Amino acid sequence: MKKKIISILCVGMLLLSLNGCKSMEKEEKSAQINLQQMQEICQLATLECYYHNVAKSDTSKRVLWWNTNKKLWIEYTGIVKMGIDVSKVSMEVEDDDTVVITLPNAQILGCKVDEDSLTEDSYYIEKQGLGAGDITADIQTNAFQEAQKNMREVAENDTTQLFHARQRAKSLLESYVKNIGNVIGKDYKIEWRDYQETITEKAVDTKASQEEK
DSSP, rough: HHHHHHHHHHHHHHHHHHHHHHHHHHHHHHHHHHHHHHHHHHHHHHHEEEEEEEEEEEEEEETTEEEEEEEEEEEEEEEEEEOOOOOGGGGEEETTTTEEEEEEEOOOEEEOOGGGGOOGGEEEEEESHHHHOOHHHHHHHHHHHHHHHHHHHHHHHHHHHHHHHHHHHHHHHHHHHOOOOOOHHHOOOOEEOOOOHHHHHHHHHHHHHHOOO
């Protein structure tokens, strides 16, 4: 009887041990470094920069014997998103303990008007001369488009903010890799590589940037 009890206890302990090993294997498997998760982290690392901007229009024309002029001036805040093109992020594990991450430079991901910054005081309109006409919706739209284009050009040359956007992504990715390593008991080393664009990719990026402007 004692032998049976001892045998049952041994089997029970063995099953518990196997279940423990399986749960550890599952945990390690779920904690593997994942490229998709890294790309999602880069999306979260997007930096929003706020720029003071002015949309303006100045139209002069002659109506009969009078010179006319109408001016539009709109002060507002523009929001520029800076971040990483996640499609250009890649990762590979070398020698089982070195994670090689290829990361492109940060770029402008989008520009928009901060609607909350627009108030009645934001608008200044001046008309001179008979027949100057009204400031139409088209005039306002064109003024905003030109202002957004200029703001994007300023942001594209803002190397400080672009650098911060890339460093933000690197910092979050490094934390992610280190945390995964802690879970599975590995001290990962990280090697960073700059993404090298092909001539075709540069042409596509330039075209997309011009179309957005």
